[in-house]
Amino acid sequence: MIFMIKILNFSSDDVKVYFKSLDEALDKILEDEYSKILAVTHPVLLNIYDLKDIFKKRNIDIVVLPEGEKTKSLTKFIELSKIFFEHSLDRYSHVIVLGGGVLGDLCGFLCSVYMRGISFSLVPTTLLSMVDSSIGGKNGIDLDFGKNLLGSFYHPKNIVIDLNFLKSLPEREISSGMAEVIKYAILDDSFILDEIKKEKPDIGKLVELSIDIKSKYVKEDEREKTGKRALLNLGHTLGHAIEARTLYSRFTHGEAVSIGTCFAAFFSYCLGYANIELYKEVKSLFYKYNLPTLYPIDLDVESLRKYILKDKKNISSKIRFVIFKDFSDVFIYPTDFSQIKNCLLKWIEYEKS
Ligand SMILES: NC(=O)c1ccc[n+]([C@@H]2O[C@H](COP(=O)([O-])OP(=O)(O)OC[C@H]3O[C@@H](n4cnc5c(N)ncnc54)[C@H](O)[C@@H]3O)[C@@H](O)[C@H]2O)c1
Missing domain, CATH: 3.40.50.1970 (Rossmann fold)
Structure with missing residues (x-):
């Protein structure tokens, strides 16, 4: 306790x-x-x-x-x-x-x-x-x-x-929840990252720290007006699109967020905000908890367009993608689908090589 x-x-x-x-x-x-x-x-x-x-x-x-x-x-x-x-x-x-x-x-x-x-x-x-x-x-x-x-x-x-x-709770559902916990560690790495990296993390501590981080973001922007709360959507733009594209039956929410956050790290690298080592580190965190870290290549990237364009964070036609320079250095990057698509294709190529 x-x-x-x-x-x-x-x-x-x-x-x-x-x-x-x-x-x-x-x-x-x-x-x-x-x-x-x-x-x-x-x-x-x-x-x-x-x-x-x-x-x-x-x-x-x-x-x-x-x-x-x-x-x-x-x-x-x-x-x-x-x-x-x-x-x-x-x-x-x-x-x-x-x-x-x-x-x-x-x-x-x-x-x-x-x-x-x-x-x-x-x-x-x-x-x-x-x-x-x-x-x-x-x-x-x-x-x-x-x-x-x-x-x-x-x-x-x-x-x-x-x-x-x-x-x-089945292991797969535990992993799904861990995807959100890892997301919090990227948003605010204070103590939670150390705990996640432990061989046997204390789940009670992870829950408490996660509640602290989420409520901090919510308190600062309860009605999602200033953009602070939108940062909690890290990994969700692509994650939600993959979930919807696969009819909510292939991936759990956390699995889709895991793929989405790995891509957010790669996108940050593509845009020159982060180095490739950060992407590798983020990927290893999700991998540790048996979460998928690669783009499901049987899904045509173009087929995600309509889902990404419908993301609730978007303002007018601008996609507000959450990216990061480092742990605890996360921000919203306004972009469009073609930029996302280019980087998704680069990501797929990078992982193939
Ligand atoms: N409101 C929000 O801020 C917010 C944030 C994230 C996700 N969501 C929503 O949450 C939903 C996903 O939630 P979820 O992942 O908890 O899924 P869920 O509620 O469907 O539960 C997952 C499965 O686990 C089973 N289950 C639940 N507790 C169990 C237990 N203790 N032991 C064994 N089985 C158990 C459920 O019956 C279900 O089959 C989505 O609809 C998503 O949109 C909402």
Whole structure:
């Protein structure tokens, strides 16, 4: 245990982060009075953990939703609204969400608009959701024609970090979360880089340091207006394009971010901002955690154009690509698709030789 309770002071809200077991954290969370409490989770988690007992002894009903990105849909959003209504949730009710980024994004979005906003707690159960999606108040759902197209900024009241959930998480999902942790180390290498490089890194420490870095960036630019928060998108311009191009079924989010960040390092080198040694070092960090570090050459580079041009960071037709000169020296570089394409082709050639 590194810390027990931490308060993240965002300008819109304070968020309490409990570094405790779910059972202990619930005792604290439920000291606040609510008209009704409902828990939402996935069937897989019900089968792994004694969630039924933990909630039953507190008279809290549990709703289960299927796993997978398809749950972040308008259909499930409406279905869940109906469930909230049937469970008589009102403005003074509270929702406890146990799951990864998919469930957090869907439920957070619904809580932000249901009866004009009800409070909720997040219990992230994947590494990615512990270090990334649970922090910062971004919620949303996908539409048929685009990911995260409907959403809101709305913080949870509490976040419970119970590392026990990671015990059942498949290795591939752990690696996926590590991609975001490595991204933080590039953004702000203070202590996290040393920990990542250790043979046996302390996962609790990595989660705590990641939460500190992400919340620092969010605090400085909560509504993504000044560009500071956009730096958190390092590796995501290409990453999101690859995910979308492969229909979200070939790579996990973290795997796509890993490829995207390796490219960002190579792009920084192509542009003369960084040396090749930096690219090699970045690549070795992702490689250490079994993440892909090369461009998937069966994907035609040109076929990424429409996805890269749709990146939400873009302003007018300028692509705002996050690149870096060194660790902790990251900035936004306005570019266009042809420059990205040229460097992607150079990258593929470089790796072939
Ligand atoms: N809001 C944000 O700021 C933000 C940031 C990054 C990503 N996201 C979103 O997060 C989503 C990805 O999140 P994710 O990677 O957590 O995926 P996820 O929520 O789909 O979870 C991954 C898989 O792990 C399973 N799982 C979850 N916890 C488990 C556990 N403890 N043991 C065993 N299996 C478990 C899930 O059922 C699922 O099959 C994407 O939709 C992405 O857009 C949001």
